[in-house]
Amino acid sequence: MVHVVEGDGDLSAEALAKAVTVAAAASPGMRLIRQGRRWVDSGTPPTVTVVAGTPDEHDRTPGDHGRLGAPYLHRTLDGSGATCEVVLIPGTPSTVVFRAFHGVTDGRGLLLWAADVFRVLRGEDPLGAPSRLNDEELIERIVRPGGLPPALPTPKMEWPSLLGRRAATSSGLLRRRRTVDGRHPAATARIAAALADTYGSGHGRFFVPVDLRRHLPEPRSTASLVRALRLDVSAGDTWQEVHQRILTALAESAELAPPFAKSTLRMPLPLLRAVNTGIDHFATRKNRYNSLAYLSHMGSVDLADYSAGEFHARTVYTLGTTSPGSPLEVNLVETGGHTELTVAWHDGPGMAERADAVLDTIEEALSPGKYRQWEGNRTERPLPSGHSVIELFRAQVERTPDRIAVSGPEGDVSYRELSIRADSVAAELRRQGVGAGSVVGLLAGRTVAALAGLWGVLRTGACYLPLDVRHPDARLTDLLDDADVTFCLVERPYDLRECVRSNRKALILDDLVVSDPQSGPGPHPGLGPDHDHAHDLDPDLVPGPVPASAPHEDAAVSPEDLAYVIYTSGSTGRPKGVQIEHRNLLNYVHWATRAFDVDRDTRMPLLTSPSFDVSGTSVFLPLLAGGRVVLMPDDPNHLSLRELLQHSGANTLNLTPAHLDLIGRLDLSPTGYRTVVVVGEQLRVEVAARAQEMFGRDCRIINLYGPTEATIGCTAHTFDPVVDGTGAVVPIGLPADNTTVFLLDSERRFVAPGETGEMYLGGAQLARGYLGRPDLDRERFVHLADESRVYRTGDLARLLPSGEIEYVGRIDDQVKVRGHRVEPAEVARALEQHPAVERAVVATRTRPGHPGKALYGYVLTSSPVTEAELTGHLAELLPSYMVPAATMVVPQLPYTVSGKVDTKALPDPFDGAADSADSADRPDKRGAEAAEPTDPVEEAVADIWARTLGVERSRLDAQADFHRFGGDSLSLLAMAGAVCQELLAPEQEKAFVAQLTRIAGEPTLEQVAALTREALG
The missing domain is CATH 3.30.300.30 (ANL, C-terminal domain)
Structure with a gap:
């Protein structure tokens, strides 16, 4: 019996040896040796052998022949000496092998003891298995009145091997391995039906080992307590029929029938060996066996039971063996969202390829290829270059130094000036010792200083942590402490905030970015004197002659270095920092630049907080393509959005569906817009259709999907009013370049097209993981059977007949608010x-x-x-x-x-009693109908509230609270916009909008009506 535990992290050989000793003392069955015809406790624990790893032995390729044929897996354990041993193979992955003689234990018994070894490694007491109960004694205890059923007739040797005839002299034991995604109910029945249908000549027979412990769970024993159930399957039988046959046999305890006649058991050992040799010779010569295969299912294994300290098990699998005249052996273990499959048989020419073909049949029976292989995942596309975003930005500055990079209330800033300011920031950070491995906080608004600070941090080789200036100090302090931030770049208005004054150094951005653009560098000599500074990078950002050096040397970053850390809400009650590497960001930039048609003429506003990862679209894409970032420092409201849409010169938008919905209510007809990228929440068709009508047919409405862990956005769909207009929501489309999307069910099985599954994202944009949270990494960043690393999103989706993905919802309580995960x-x-x-x-x-x-x-x-x-x-x-x-x-x-x-x-x-103020504060209003408004202004405001909130007008009185009726901040802005549009003149709007903070603090109908009257004068 052989069980293999592979995992990440180191495991001490000394600690393992001590744990083996303690666990063996609690389970003396693992110390047995044979003395004559008796098994006795040797008192000596199993040995622990450390094997030096080799490349072949550590190859993770499924079915690797070299690894599974390693000598340490084939040493004899037959009772003449030790009957159990443990082998440790350090490396990546680290591997622990538990081996034992089947005469003293079975697969379940060996697993039980292995779990005890890891239990001791974790500092816990072993559960132990002190019982000396054997299978005959166990059966005597559980036998029903009337005795055991008679022994089954000896099966005839009539089934050819699934692998074909083996050589008369076998070259050894063949083992092959395959990992299949998901846990599969009735897996034994599915495999038996598939093998009988594929290889059986009309019918077939299998032996299914059954653990007798199911009849008597206590006492605990590591003895060999297994009997085989005979299973006959005809070609064409469905797996459901086979499964029912197995259940019926188990209900009748058919496995308790004696496997051999008593005369066979009384046979002298020399004669028994001779009989076995004859059986083996006959099977080899005639290619006939007593069944098609042994099908052994070890059940489900919890990886936590085989982890300790720094070692975290990634998988557990079983390696089978052969006996005289035995057929193929198939072993299954369900673990970590996978089903591990191994086959064992006699080796010989061509046997490995045939074994792989058998595994192909089994895999197809459990996980059909048509579910696993989706054309949409064929996204391989080489990057135009290996240059980092730092190099690409420096190259863009050299190409177009005088083009406007940023525009806004502060005026226009050229690429040269923005670069000079970024260099000033980088120089000071370097002077302070900031460099690769550092995390620098960035507390700034949507300003030029913020952009200069961002690029300055990147140029040092450090990564930045964007912070929202509207967040409370307590929140920001937690994030800065969690990320171990020593230096924080801060704009002047926020330098006195407590969050940046405690145990860290605040560098004032306003002081660092003041510079004279005329003193900046001219054309870099590496570009040549005749270089056309108006020439931009092409849509794929092919960098051309990137400078070999720069006036201020930028740090050389590798693709694996961090670019930024962004925090998201945590289900454990604690925010978690997502680590985005340069390669993640670079892949997104190249793909999104092409997908959104970003070029030198793009003018994209920065609407969202820098702490919201979607702001990366507005920052990186235009600046790396020679375009322009349009700044809007004010929070979005109907006035600032109207100004942006009509007078800023922007022609591309990047915003949330909620913001798009708010824009749709402004009754505008903006012109010149090329692309509107919508991201952060589910996009409803009605919102997209309204936007399409507003921006015109030539403007593309792109629905972008992607969690922070997959770098801003990883699937996209361009809205089509004709095709998408019949649905309720806009599809999220197809994966980005070098990105994959898999839909799996709750058992981690691939779902059929049209069925709903959880989205697992993989590919080049997958984050490194969570900062300082290896526990969450193991939970959310998992591996598929092919070892590809994927992120479990918790988002549900299905594949549409069009071949695109449609978002369905969540599997948990997580909710999106203004595009943010909460x-x-x-x-x-x-x-x-x-x-x-x-x-x-x-x-x-x-x-x-x-x-x-x-x-x-x-x-x-x-x-x-x-x-x-x-x-x-x-x-x-x-x-x-x-x-x-x-x-x-x-x-x-x-x-x-x-x-x-x-x-x-x-x-x-939303119940009537809860709609207004607290009943404890307003006992006279409990259960009463809302009072009528007192004047025409309040009446008009009440009508607007009713439409905005979707409630009955009669339920609103003067003390009605906007939030208690389900209003959020964006619907409050929509309400304010409607008040301005319907009740106020244009010159009165600014006075009313200036009071939005008061409205948010006390959002009652009475308060809004009063402020409306003030604005009216």
């Missing part, structure tokens, strides 16, 4: 930090009249607290988009029968 668990954790809150639950609910979801909090308290106090508490800890629309104090939390909070049974925040 984990309710993180919000609940923040609520529980309030001294009055004992327990908090945050749930998501659909807002009336809106397809999106909003957050709502529910708390159990130990002392009185108001909703306003809880909201203020959260505002000091979390970004505004993570603050619930309402937080309710409840007397108790409802639970399901499984002991989880029943979120569906929580009070409905």
Whole structure:
């Protein structure tokens, strides 16, 4: 018996030897030796041998013949000496092999003991298996009245080998391995049906080993407690029929039938050996065996049971063997979202290829190729060059130094001036010792200084951590501490914030980026005196003559170096930093530049916070193609968006569906727009259709999908009003260059086209992982059977008949708010930090009249607290988009029968009693109908609220709270825009918009009406 555990991380040979000793003392069956006709406890633990690794032995290619044929896997263990041993092969991966003689243990017993070894390595006590119970004694205990069924007749030698005739003198033991994605119910039946149909001549027979421990789980024993079940299968039998046959046999305990007549067991050993030799000689000469195959399924193995310390198991598999006249042996183990398959038989010429063909048949039976192989994943495309974004930007500056790189309220800034400012930042950072491996915080708005700071950090070889200036200090402090940030680039308005004054050095961007553009470098001599500075890079960013050196030497970065770290919400209640490498970013830049038609004429606004990874589209794409970044420092509202669309000169947009929806309500007809890239949330057809009508037929509306872990965006679809107009949502399209998308079910099996599965993303844009969170890396960044690394998104999707992907939803509670991922668990954790809150639950609910979801909090308290106090508490800890629309104090939390909070049974925040202010604050309003507005202005505002929120007009009174009715920040902006458009003159709008902060702080109908009257004068 051989079990192989492969994993990442080192394992000490000394610690392993000690653990083997302790585990063997608790399971003395692993120390047995034979003395005459008896097995006795030698008292000596199994030996631990360290084997020096070789390239062949560490080749991860499935079915690698050299590795599975290694000598250490074939040493004899037959009871004449030791019956068990452990082999450690250090390397990548590290491997631990557990080997034992089948006469003293079986596959389950050896696994049980191996798990005890790792349990000791983790510092735990072994569970042990002290029982000396053997299979005959076990059967005597469980036998039913009436005794055992009679022994089965000895099977005839009538089935040819699946691998064909073997040589009379075998050259050894052949083992081949294959890993299949997913766990597969009824796998034994599926394999038997497939092999019988493919290789059986009308019918076939299999032996299926059955663990007798199922009849008597206690006492624990490592003895060989297995009996084989005989399974007859006819060609053409469905796997369902075969599975039912197996279940029936198990229900009847058919495996308890004696495998041999008692006379056979009483046969002298020399005679028994002679009989076995004759059986083997007959089988070899006639190519006839007692069955087609042994099919051994070890069940499901938890990798955590075979991990300890720095060693984390990646897989566990079993290697079979052969016996006289035995057929092919097939072993299965389900582990880590995979099914490990191995076959064993006698080696010989051509046997390896035939064994692989058998594995092909088995793999196809479990995981059909038509599900695994999707044309959309044929995305291989070589990058135009290996130059980093740093080199590409430097080259662009040299080509077009006088072109405008950035425009906005601060004026126009050329490529030369932006580069000079970036060099100033880089020079100071270098002077401070910043370089490769450093993480530099960047606390700045959507400004020229922020862009110069970003490029300055990259030029030192460090990576940047973008921070949102609107986030509270507590939040930013947590991120800076978690990322171990020593230096933080800060714009002057934010230099006194507590988050950058504690245990780190703040470098003031405003002081670093002041420079005289006239003193900047001229054309680089490497480009030649006649170089055309107006010539840009082509759409694929082929760099041409990139300077061999630069006026300020840029750090040389490798593709594996980090470019930036961006934090996202964490399901554990703690934000997690996503690490994006230069190769990830470079692949996105090249693909998106071509996919979005970005070139020297592109003028793209920066609408989103730099801490939102989609801002990378607006920063990197235009600046690396000779285009222009258009800055909009003000937060988006109907006035700033109208100004942007009509007067900024922008011709390409990069924004969220919520922002696009807000623009769609402005009743504008912008001209000259070429591309609108929509990303961050599900794009509804009605929003896309309205945008298409607004921007014109010549403007492409592109739906971009991609989590931060896959670098900004990794699939895209161009909206077609005719083709997509019949659906509810716009497809997310096809994968980017060098990117793959797989749809797997809850058992990690590939789903059929049209079925819903979780998206697993792979390829060149996959992040390095989470900063300092190896536990989350192992959970979310997993490996498929072919060893390709993929990211589990938690997003559900299906493949449409068109061959493109459609996003369906989430498998968990995660929700998108303004394009940002929000984990309710993180919000609940923040609520529980309030001294009055004992327990908090945050749930998501659909807002009336809106397809999106909003957050709502529910708390159990130990002392009185108001909703306003809880909201203020959260505002000091979390970004505004993570603050619930309402937080309710409840007397108790409802639970399901499984002991989880029943979120569906929580009070409905849209219920009439909860629509207005808290009933505790307004007892006179509890259950009463809303009062009529007091004047025409309030009446008009109430009508706008009803349309915006999708609620009945009669439910709104003067104290109605916009957020309690499900409104979020973007719908509040839409409401404000409607008030301006319908009730105010153009010259009155600015006065009203200037009060948006007051409205957000007290979003009642009475307050909005009062501010509207003030604006009216």
